[in-house]
Amino acid sequence: MIRLITIVLFSVWFTSCISNKRINYLQNIKGNEPIELDEFIPYAEVDYEYVLQPFDIVDIDFASPNQELLAAFEYQGAAAVRGGRAGGGGGGAMDIFYFSGYSIDKDGFVRMPVLGQIKLAGLTEEMARDKVQEAINTYFKEDVSVRLRIGGIRFTTLGEFQSVGPKVILKNRATIFDAISLAGESNILARKNELFLIRQYDGGMKIHQINLNDRQLLASPYFFIQPNDVLYLQPMQIRQVGSGENISSSLQLGISIITAMMFIYGITSGIF
Incomplete structure (x- = not known):
């Protein structure tokens, strides 16, 4: 019985405890070119500029000494919405740009007052502005x-x-850690070495796997998120055994199992 209890305790401890290697961000995981502290890490795409895609929302406004003439080129109420904007990011409950901006349709066009349809998909912000x-x-x-x-x-x-x-992050460039901080620190039971990033491309989608534990992420082409990205963080399999979030919870699980085993042993051996 003592041997069995020892085996159970060791099994519970082994399966419930989570190594820091599975929790900590940006570790120097050994690879072909490990990244050291204070080392300069160039972006994967130095000249990265986002290209507008269908279903993006763009904010367009005009400035001129003759504001009365410009009013004809904006939808009524859009200026009022712009005037009431608040800074910072939001959780999507009130998407101000949805009401004041211009949505790019499935064919890549925006429809503007007087100017009509203008194709912006496939252009960078600067190119779209020039158009x-x-x-x-x-x-x-x-x-x-x-x-x-x-x-x-x-x-x-x-x-x-x-x-x-x-x-919604009210910036024109944001990292994956900006997204994580806005969504809230990931659960300790999250599988941080297998974050799935679902990204929209021209005509379809791709799923990319990201390792948040690895410092090489800083040089990854997926370090910057893009509009319409989906981030899916899987749970660890340890949840099937117990929470494993700390020693206390692991011991409580082990004590519960041992108590049940001792009770069953007492009944079967005639002690109770």
Whole structure:
């Protein structure tokens, strides 16, 4: 009986405890080129610029000395929504750019007052701004300045995050850690070496696997998130045995199992 109890305790401890190697971010996991502290890490794509895609939302507004004429080129109410914007990121409950911005349709076009349909998909922010600038210059001889920005980075979190669902970061560039911090620190039982990133491409989707434990992530092409990304963080298999979040929970699980075993042993041996 003592031998059996010893085996059970060791099994519970072995299966319930979680190594820090499975929890800590950005470890120097040995590979072909390990990254040391204070080492400069260039981005995977130094000249990275996001290319607009169908279903993105862009924020477009104009500036000119003659604001009354410019009013014809904006939807009524859009300026009021812009005036009431609050800074920072949001969890998707109130997506201000959904109401004030322009959504790119499935064919890559935005429809604007007076200017009509303009194709922006496949262009960078700067290229798209120049295209809108060219379109409005046909109506004005005086200077009109166009400002065009991505209406925030929309992404979705699923799985072992504190908060799951649609999220919005009001920036034009954000890292995967910006996304994780907005969604809430991942559960200790999350499988951080297998974060699945579902990314939209022209005509379809791809699933990429990311290792948050590995410092090489900083040089990965997936270090920066893109609009419409989906982040899915899987749970560890340890959940099938017990929570394993700390020694106390592991001991409680072991004591419960041993108590049940001793009770069954007492009944079968005639002690009780």
